Amino acid sequence: MTSEHASPTRLVYLDHSATTPVRPEVLSVMMPYFAQAFGNASSIHRWGREARVAVETAREKVAYLLGAEPSEIIFTSGGTEADNLALRSTAYRLRSKGNHIITSAVEHHAILHTCEALEKEGFEVTYLPVDKYGMVSVERVREAIRPETILISVMHGQNEVGTIQPIEEIGSLAREKGILFHTDAVQSAGKVPLKVKDMDIDMATISSHKLYGPKGVGALYVRKGVRIAPQITGGSHERGRRAGTENVAGIVGFGEACYLAEREMAEESKRLSDLRDRLINGILEKIPDTVLNGHPTKRLPHNVNVSFKYVEGESILLNLDRVGVAASSGSACTSGSLEPSHVLLAMGIPHELAHGSIRMTLGRSNTVEDIDYVLEVLPPIVARLREMSPFSAKAN
């Protein structure tokens, strides 16, 4: 386990929930919009018109992924901005109607920290607990609803443990009660069907770089009839809902990525979930004292999250990195923090197990050989760390 691994025999990227590479097809449609078709989509001349056509075509493609109307898509700088826009716009606009927001304990920080900021401004937020799989219960949502509730925001696919939330039921409950429903679909879009019209979704956040598009662009779907108060003010871009000159090349790439994702979803999801199950079953078989985090079946097709008793996540990641395998522990955004993941803790996973969790998220480049390579290198890493662990003293 020393220098023979200095240059790994194989490189396996298993961190697709952190970000994905830009697909070559996506990159090639973006290229003209940097230097040649560089116009400002708001300009009247031919350069501007060309950019405008590109942006609107991309909007149609994003809408196609979601089963929405193009006019219902607002481009943003990414998922975080779209989450902020959904929450803040709704909160500020409906303040006179009520000050209560319902969300879950396992949301991404883009939602949680925005909710905390809104609490400081006088809003009340209910953070719904989850079960041991990280699942929000519709009944709990129902119980939490008050006359002052103006918004429910529950994510679709959980980013750390992959659990798919019952957003259809939550959506229809919200609709029945006349409350707006937002879902952060950053992790699920392009992986599992997300048809906003069938799911009673009023607002949905998606992000380009999680589905093989470029970074720095995302979108908020806003159902026709739901008003949006811009949180970034300036020009009248995005029909007055989000100011700022459009990131034309980024938007074009995002559109293409959405289109390809929708077209290939059924096939690719099947392929990924087979690989996922191969990895999960292999790990559980080969490594004792290991638990799967998240729901066994209601799960994103590309997500694997496991806890190894007696060992700590970062130590595993460093060892995996050395043999060419990229994984993460908790969410990439929180890797600087020391607290075990808020998601695992909300699921009631004991502190020590939460500490020993790693997430491996699959993507287009991964093959059966990749999975088998991980299954070959991971068990000795865990075994070696366990030998060093004071908790498993009896185990050797």
Add this chain to the structure above:
Amino acid sequence: MYNDKVMDHFFNPRNVGEIENPDGVGRVGNPICGDVMQMQIKVKDGRIEDIKFKTFGCGAAIATSSMVTELVKGLTLEEAMEVSNKTVAEALGGLPPQKMHCSNLAADALHEAIKDYLSKTSAPK
């Protein structure tokens, strides 16, 4: 984020394991992150003759455990008590700021092991 020296101690930790019939044992938990470290020492003529560790923790925790064992082997107990988390971090060529607290573990576990030894030997029988 870690330098080469830290990575070396992480991947090739010195003195991992347990001592049979140790003279002193220190086991400490890091209140910040929940990680745990155990140090065992063998003392001869007032000097640390042998030392072994076991650690449940991050890369920095393992590297600092390893470094501390190297630093104090052969030192007198008084000298070993002087070894602080700063000494360890410096010997490793520095740690990322958010990982400085990890080095507390190693120094604390060492000091606990020494105190354990002293309390056993000075305790009237």
